[in-house]
Amino acid sequence: MARIRDEQKVELIYQAALELVLKQGFSGLKMADVAVHAGLATGTVYIYFKDKETLIHQLYNHLKKKCVEMYAEGLEGEDSFRKLVRRLWKQFFNFCIEHSAEVAFLEQYHRSPYLKSQNKKDSNYLYGPFLDMFSRGLQEKRLIKADKEIILALLVGPVHEMIRLHRDGTLKITPSVIDSTFEHVWECVKR
Amino acid sequence: MARIRDEQKVELIYQAALELVLKQGFSGLKMADVAVHAGLATGTVYIYFKDKETLIHQLYNHLKKKCVEMYAEGLEGEDSFRKLVRRLWKQFFNFCIEHSAEVAFLEQYHRSPYLKSQNKKDSNYLYGPFLDMFSRGLQEKRLIKADKEIILALLVGPVHEMIRLHRDGTLKITPSVIDSTFEHVWECVKR
DNA sequence: TTTTTTAATGAATATTTATTCATTAACTTG
DNA sequence: CAAGTTAATGAATAAATATTCATTAAAAAA
Numbered sequence: 001m002a003r004i005r006d007e008q009k010v011e012l013i014y015q016a017a018l019e020l021v022l023k024q025g026f027s028g029l030k031m032a033d034v035a036v037h038a039g040l041a042t043g044t045v046y047i048y049f050k051d052k053e054t055l056i057h058q059l060y061n062h063l064k065k066k067c068v069e070m071y072a073e074g075l076e077g078e079d080s081f082r083k084l085v086r087r088l089w090k091q092f093f094n095f096c097i098e099h100s101a102e103v104a105f106l107e108q109y110h111r112s113p114y115l116k117s118q119n120k121k122d123s124n125y126l127y128g129p130f131l132d133m134f135s136r137g138l139q140e141k142r143l144i145k146a147d148k149e150i151i152l153a154l155l156v157g158p159v160h161e162m163i164r165l166h167r168d169g170t171l172k173i174t175p176s177v178i179d180s181t182f183e184h185v186w187e188c189v190k191r
Numbered sequence: 192m193a194r195i196r197d198e199q200k201v202e203l204i205y206q207a208a209l210e211l212v213l214k215q216g217f218s219g220l221k222m223a224d225v226a227v228h229a230g231l232a233t234g235t236v237y238i239y240f241k242d243k244e245t246l247i248h249q250l251y252n253h254l255k256k257k258c259v260e261m262y263a264e265g266l267e268g269e270d271s272f273r274k275l276v277r278r279l280w281k282q283f284f285n286f287c288i289e290h291s292a293e294v295a296f297l298e299q300y301h302r303s304p305y306l307k308s309q310n311k312k313d314s315n316y317l318y319g320p321f322l323d324m325f326s327r328g329l330q331e332k333r334l335i336k337a338d339k340e341i342i343l344a345l346l347v348g349p350v351h352e353m354i355r356l357h358r359d360g361t362l363k364i365t366p367s368v369i370d371s372t373f374e375h376v377w378e379c380v381k382r
Numbered sequence: 383t384t385t386t387t388t389a390a391t392g393a394a395t396a397t398t399t400a401t402t403c404a405t406t407a408a409c410t411t412g
Numbered sequence: 413c414a415a416g417t418t419a420a421t422g423a424a425t426a427a428a429t430a431t432t433c434a435t436t437a438a439a440a441a442a
Contacts, residue, residue, distance in 0.1 A: 023304055028217070030430085031429075043431085043432075046432080051431075104302070111295070112215075113214055113215065121360075121361065147362065149356050152356075153362075153372075154349050157350070157353070158344040161348035168314050169312075170340055171338065171341070181345075184337070188376060232421040233400090233421085234402075235421070386439100388439075389437085390437075392434105393435105395433095397429080398428080399427085401425080403424085404422105410415100410417070412414095
């Protein structure tokens with residue numbers, strides 16, 4: 001059988017595991033399934049990952065690195081604070097739609113017992129760019145007087161909820177829906 | 192060993208399963224654990240439930256019944272539409288805090304492959320009271336012109352996000368936090 | 383090309399977990 | 413209270429899944 005480069009194989013395994021965790025959850029993840037989905041033999045997975053638990057932890061760290069700031073790029077040119085928020089929020093929304101598998105995995109991981117060893121605060125790493133932005137907004141008095149976490153909830157809570165409705169087929173998300181929703185969320189966090 | 196009434200035992204099993212599903216997910220739920228947590232022998236669980244899958248489905252149906260409109264009681268006396276929304280929203284918020292286990296279970300179930308057989312739209316049953324209320328609000332032009340689902344997302348999205356932050360220990364939720372947050376979410380859905 | 387090294391394979395084994403069922407304990411009835 | 417009935421028990425068995433490893437195939441070195 002043709003050899004493939006190692007990093008590629010690790011990537012195949014990650015991809016397979018990601019898909020399967022979404023369908024079945026962590027405990028429902030079967031190593032044999034991962035192998036089949038990745039186009040490999042069962043034993044091969046064990047060449048790249050010590051065991052199932054390690055695979056899950058490494059996949060988490062992999063996705064964490066991959067996702068952080070993936071949505072937070074290209075914000076330099078924005079002048080007005082409102083436009084900056086709008087830009088970041090829309091990029092986050094689109095990121096969540098395009099990478100819903102990754103987002104769902106991270107959410108599951110944070111709720112699962114796998115996290116307990118690591119730092120609980122870890123669960124906010126994804127929102128770093130938002131929190132940084134809020135610091136500026138609060139200083140410049142462009143945002144309501146409230147904890148950063150509340151502002152975060154007001155901005156991203158609706159995004160997650162809409163994505164859930166989207167997944168169910170209850171709500172169709174289009175660029176214009178995204179635009180008009182931003183106006184609404186901005187209304188409640190702006191000063 | 193002392194006999195207990197059947198409904199009580201079923202309730203014990205539900206309680207145990209609920210706790211365990213939260214910790215480990217559906218596939219991670221072990222029948223032996225359920226039994227121990229419920230203070231019963233393994234075999235006893237099988238007297239009340241055909242198998243693990245049945246237990247999970249029945250627990251879902253049980254919680255669905257239990258939760259629906261649990262938070263939507265005592266709304267009759269409210270005169271103004273704003274106060275009605277405020278009342279329902281606050282009751283929902285408190286419900287989510289007090290019954291976070293149930294809410295989390297329902298969310299997990301909806302995302303899991305267990306749902307697929309049943310109707311997908313099922314996932315909105317919890318929000319029935321909100322959607323009904325929105326019908327009135329839209330008719331009376333007290334709400335922004337938007338799909339009910341978007342209004343729902345703007346109202347309950349932040350609640351779920353805040354509860355997540357609360358669980359992490361990142362945000363402390365007090366009655367006054369709830370009150371002031373309502374003012375913010377109302378700001379973005381009111382007309 | 384031949385030899386050596388490295389990686390992949392998947393059937394076999396170990397482990398975990400679901401489920402059953404012969405036995406025992408608790409209730410019920412006469 | 414004795415006989416009969418129903419429920420509970422948990423060790424034994426079945427089924428599912430993780431993990432290993434002797435074998436084979438591919439790549440690298442000689």
